[in-house]
Amino acid sequence: MTGWSCPAPLRGHDRVVLGHGGGGVLSAELVEHLFLPAFAPEPSELSEPSEPLADAVVLEVGGGRLAFTTDSYVVRPLFFPGGSIGELAVHGTVNDLACRGARPLALSAGFILEEGLELELLGRVAQAMGRAAAQVGVRVATGDTKVVERGLADGLYVNTSGIGLVPAGVDIRPARARPGDRILLSGPIGDHGIAVLSVREGLAFGGDLRSDTAPLHGLVDVMLAATRSGVHVLRDPTRGGLATSLCEIAAAARVGIGFTESAIPVRPAVEAACGFLGLDPLHIANEGRMVAFVAAAEADAVLEAMRAHPGGRDSVLIGTVTAEHPGVVVARTAFGGTRVIDRPLGEALPRIC
Amino acid sequence: MRYLTEFHDPELAVRLVDAIADTATRRWTLMEVCGGQTHTIIRYGLDQLLTEQVEFIHGPGCPVCVTPLEMIDRALAIAARPEVVLCSFGDMLRVPGSTADLFTVRAHGGDVRVVYSPLDAVALAEAHPERQVVFFAVGFETTAPAAAMAAVTARRRRLTNFTMLVSHVLVPPAMRAVLAAPDNRVAAFLAAGHVCTVMGTEQYEPIVAEHRIPVVVTGFEPLDLLEGVRQAVTQLEAGRTELVNAYPRAVRPEGNPPARRMLAEVFSVCDRPWRGIGTIPDSGWRLAPAWADLDAERRFDVAELTVAESVHCRSGEVLQGRIRPPECPAFGGDCTPRRPLGATMVSAEGACAAYYQYRRLAMVDRDRVDLTEWTVTE
């Protein structure tokens, strides 16, 4: 290791790094450059142009439209304030369906278990999944279990896939954001990510931090009851946070997004934790929040409907879609300045400076 | 009072900006020394509120940015050893060394962990006597007391499997290096308030006296930054050169005496290479001879590992305020936050990363966005 060598090799990682799973720039690059070229679909098999950044794909099946999605859950710790991997595995997949306006029909559940895992713990996770599914009114209809040798997995991983029915007249996807659309947010951000982080990596927060994990299909129902065609985009800002959702929508629809920073609700505990860890609440994961892009004329009605629903009581208007600066998300700061909002590169890391 | 929201009040910010505008008869070049202050300036768009009055030169106060390449390479070499758990702050994991960063070492099987406090690394050593736990100690005078206490605690608990790779740096010699540059344009410093909570303010008196330059000890909340600017501009307009404490709620003239005593016991001053700048005499702390048994460079025999830096990256000149980031030929092309050549592009507080955002912002402004259109008044 003598002589000058350029740090340029970092441009391409030759191995997977944790950041590839962070939901930010690295994750998107993996999908775009590795998976999509490998999975290039037969055009005739899909009823819509492939939208890799949508939460679920919509397939035309015998005259109806089915939304189909899959997600894997790898959270440490398995139980955290406000929930567990069990609730996440149901809510996350139900919410991906809901983001296409679909009513969930059935879920699959695949388990990868580490040899030595306590059955009592697995039982608690299964119970949590069952309760969450019953609450949503969706069946866990099929499943699979694999066990790997001790040390080859971190306790347990869950994959759930889900199918749901898209009602007639509903077309919700990132590319449908239009200049003039109002941007609505269903409640405070950052609760889930901070609740999980609080018990991970030895960062022992006390205090009242709970995950917001919750199903969003009911909230979507009341929004669609207010206007079927006026809801253009729905997104649950999970990994990568609200910033990533907004950036991906701006890119997919080739529109600009402007929002007012002070309009975004953040609980004091989350704000304190973020300040103290040097993190931006806009980059923190949520599991029970929805951001909606709604036609301007329908925005008031949708907001009112959201606020009347228990899952959207704290809904707010945060900004507007613009024709200017396509692909760029800009926040107006409390002091009247502006800043460009970017996706985080990889996973959120506590920093000292 | 929570000492946080009160110093974010937009209404008071308007008053401070107006006061600065009323005072300034020309545009002054100020250097905010600390990367955390740069972060606040960009995060709240303070530079946009003061375009007529102030040009901010972002100072060298980002420990991640200035940690020398060879020190990162030593950390990488140590972290790759099978018996080692290497701990550092989250900031350090993405900084590129010659060939890799700590994340990459982890992907290749190295045990690299993020800690919030150096004492967490000591606890890890205590819990895993079979592993060699190494704490990569970076940072300025603010962070060094935490590392010093880790050393003291490890010795008190008779841990033989805890060592530190120490790369601490000192602010005043860096400020002198900025002033010594023949093309220096800095008219006043906003000194790093949190460094002063430990070291006090006396150490800036010789700088003020010798270089006839105002030094304003400045905090980190947006109103603190504006107050620092106001006091600096007031001095400059009046032709005064004084040391002023604009962060009195946190900074005492004597700093934190118990912390300073501990620093003097555990560390000794040394010459230190700064990434991009070169070696600055007496600008670093290393473990004092009495603590050599805790020195990871000795235990893992990496002290001889040296590397030269990229000739394409001009981050050193950026760190000294001699060129603006866009003047570097690599800026925005070969070098972006996603693919950094120099450390100033890696850290969110780095001047190049901050400018990269700023340039995109300028692009947005050029399109004449009507910001009022999407202002939410609710």
Next chain:
Amino acid sequence: MCLGIPGRITEIWEDRGTRMALIDFGGATRTACLAYLPDAAVGDYTIIHAGFALTVVDEAAAHRTLTTFRELGILETEVGT
């Protein structure tokens, strides 16, 4: 460079000879080392960096600073009218 966040001391104890404290950051709490602030007491606000309390926040000084900001506005209004 140095993230320092104000928080209130809610509890103080000794951990094998090291003074430790529980700090409330406004809903989120965490332990911090109080070794460098031997005189700090429960109820004091401190600035925490890398798990260490470095200084006790001076309430009177904070009020003076905020008063200065407010008077800037008032003086200006008076001059303006």
